[in-house]
Amino acid sequence: MTRLACDLTTLRRGACPSIAAPMQTGDGLLVRLRPVAAALAAKDLLALADLARENGNGLVEITARGNIQLRGLTATSVPHLAEGLAAAGIVPQTGVAIETPPLSGIDPSEIVDATPVAAALRQAIAGAALILAPKLAIVVDGGGVLSLADMIADVRLDAVATNDGVFWRLSLGGDRRTARAIALLCPQTVVAGAMTIMAALATAGPAARGRDLDAAALAAGFDTKPGMPVFLVPSHPVGVHRIGDHLLLGVAPAYGQVHADRLAALVRGLSACGVAEFRLAPHRTLLVRGLSENTLAAAQDIAEREGFWCTDNAPGRSISICAGAAGCASAGFDTHAAADAMVAHAAELLDGSVDVHISGCPKGCAHPARAAVTLCGTAAGIGLVLDGRAGDAPLATIPATELAPAIQRLGTLLRTRRAGDEKAKNLIDRTAPATFISAYQGQQ
Ligand code: SF4
Structure with a gap:
């Protein structure tokens, strides 16, 4: 079998960490992959679990865009991972990321199956040999219950049903509501129209994104003008869905991470309940198909037992x-235990209006962007950062042994100050940093 060349000189933050170019993180190399097959069998996920254990630190993540991430790999183990994937018949997507709704082709409520358009566009981009930004994201959305209307993309193609048939709304830089409209394309011209944008991106430079293009100038080159999009908030994939004849359950690993052993236990347990198909989906979700009304409750019990959330309002x-x-030598504390303490004692922070980041060290692998509240392991203890990154100077630092009571005090502070059903964002905005610091350090 051909051994994959792993050019470790290409590793950097900001690029997409594929098998050919994994990314260096504090816990080793990280590989992100999306299988070409939309529907995975139990044996595929079991193979992925084995490969995560054998070649990495055993942690498997599902990202917000529905990709798989394996962590803790090494320059030596990445080629073994590639060989193992090939042996298991799992083919990772390569090239530009083109997202379609997870139930494309099987959702009777979709306008049209987006898969053929996505495949044709992928082929056209590969054939044109354009140099495009590594993080470029394209959405081809045929609609349906789990549409990608709320997913941000550089380039969007959204299906539109009209009296004259299905058309595709081409737009730039945003979700379905905010992206800037370019054209309304018929099925015969949709790929050629989208390729006009790809050519403009390539001309603009190897790092150009949708937001960098002049939408008005590009729209002037098309005859057909799109109207305002219909924006229906899609269902959250986590939870139970009854779509046509299908009963689906969306499960999400707690905090987006699961150990390979528990993933394998989930897959075996759900298979015994009749699940024959697993689909990766946005919001860190695994959609499973094949359950019956008789086996649904047992499947939910198994998912919860193995550390998966089954409802979209899980506070974590x-x-x-x-x-x-648990998985990284650089970590200053148990981040999972801290997250559980946050869920148990400071739920006021976790209504979804702000991001909370718990980082083992200042590298901040899990959330490189700013977060409203960050707890970060440092040489001096656990630091508290407000509206910043893990690497920012903490406002206050406490010993790791004091973290659980500190989280309880933060929860008490927020509960005491909260007015009615006030959102966490507003509550944080109107609370002085000094008040947070006092609570965190136990100086109230
Ligand atoms: S942020 Fe977490 S995973 Fe990354 S290096 Fe630090 S402790 Fe390790």
């Missing part, structure tokens, strides 16, 4: 955590 959904002490 707005917490990002890294591997922590």
